[in-house]
Amino acid sequence: MSIPIFLGNVLIVAGTGRNIGKTTLACQLIAHFSKQKEIFGLKITSIYPDEDAFHGLKSKALDGEFEITQEHLTNPNKDTYRMKQAGASKVFFIRTKDAYLNEALEALFTQIDKKSIIVCESASLRNFLQPGLFFMIRPTDELFIKERSRKLFPFADRIFISENINHTDIIQSIGLDEFGWKLLK
DSSP: OOOOEEEEEEEEEEESSSSSSHHHHHHHHHHHHTTTSOEEEEEEEEEOTTOHHHHGGGGSOOSSSEEEEEOOSOOTTSHHHHHHHHTOSEEEEEEEEGGGHHHHHHHHTTTSOTTSEEEEEOSGGGGTEEEEEEEEEEOSOGGGOOHHHHTTGGGOSEEEEGGGOOHHHHHHTEEEETTEEEEOO
């Protein structure tokens, strides 16, 4: 992993698999902090050929190297819908081949200011940038942790066990100011 660029305005929530609480935490953060500042939601799915089971229908073939769609509240079953409902001013979904994540992020920043406050659900993005805060969610059982996710643990500001998440404690432990996201305690 090369040393990524620092974007203090980005908070990344990542997890070791599906249905572990990533979107719920992202939505709680958006709901709380969007009362103070404009928040953008972002969900990124990097497509790896060997991980279809982790992505479900999101791993269908891409027309190009990546695609970016904006949420318009059309499907309540989508995580991006939930982020928008939580209070994000705009929410984007990036599906990309892993090798093109950097290009996809550059394309996103032609649609929103690079200094925008962002809550992002993605593990792969941590390979390309150092966010203001990086949270990982994992299950109690070590058997259900992808090796690719395990390699990101040393970079996490906090690692939460999915069965024990206390959203109120997490929200009270972080702050957001003109420099971006930070831990308070």
